[in-house]
Amino acid sequence: MPRRIDTDARKAQLARAVWQVILDRGIGAVSVRTVADEASVAVGSLRHVFPTRAELLEFSAALMVQRARDRIRQLPPVEDPQQYALEVIRQLLPLTPDSRAELEVNIALIAETPALPELAGIRDDAYHQLGEACHAVVGLLTHRPRGPWTEQQARRLHAVIDGLAIHLLMADPADGDGWAMDIVRDELAALARVGADPEAGEAGTMNRAPSDPGD
Numbered sequence: 001m002p003r004r005i006d007t008d009a010r011k012a013q014l015a016r017a018v019w020q021v022i023l024d025r026g027i028g029a030v031s032v033r034t035v036a037d038e039a040s041v042a043v044g045s046l047r048h049v050f051p052t053r054a055e056l057l058e059f060s061a062a063l064m065v066q067r068a069r070d071r072i073r074q075l076p077p078v079e080d081p082q083q084y085a086l087e088v089i090r091q092l093l094p095l096t097p098d099s100r101a102e103l104e105v106n107i108a109l110i111a112e113t114p115a116l117p118e119l120a121g122i123r124d125d126a127y128h129q130l131g132e133a134c135h136a137v138v139g140l141l142t143h144r145p146r147g148p149w150t151e152q153q154a155r156r157l158h159a160v161i162d163g164l165a166i167h168l169l170m171a172d173p174a175d176g177d178g179w180a181m182d183i184v185r186d187e188l189a190a191l192a193r194v195g196a197d198p199e200a201g202e203a204g205t206m207n208r209a210p211s212d213p214g215d
Contacts, residue, residue: 010049014039015060019105027108030057054118061109061122064102068092069129082188085137089184092130092161094168095177103169134158141191153191160187 017039021030032053036046050056071091078084094100106126113119134154135146144150164180 018060065126142195
């Protein structure tokens, strides 16, 4: 068992080194040697854990997805469904230095997929998991069974999250993230209104007006 724990810790150390190389020099700079140098380990030691660059990148990408999933699972229970949904989405957006770096690395890894098909499964799994999280949020707030309408709302929420993530990544962090979270709150409030009104038609969240700042 101690040997397994040591191996897991070394894998995580090397994955962090991969992320740092990508942030500092781009994914093209990732090699067994550059990552070994970044992690301050011998090349032979790295190759013992990851014999190839492909295996190193594949594990690094998978660990990044796992970290996001773990953050959501570790959220404390909240009685207010809208607040809980907001906290879930907050974990999926680049709102901290760590999560901004995580998104930058993730985009670089996705861009590498044509050259490294092994990453495609991880990319597709991450996309599917985010879609399922959006379905869960829609179900939580609307109390509607899964069907064409909830599918459409989940896709909309998914697109909003992806779009906000890119805008936040490109924006100056000094501008804050209040504007982005206001957009998320508007989306969640619109879904919650459908859940609170059994008579609300499916058009209720299709033609939305922005919330009144004075409300």
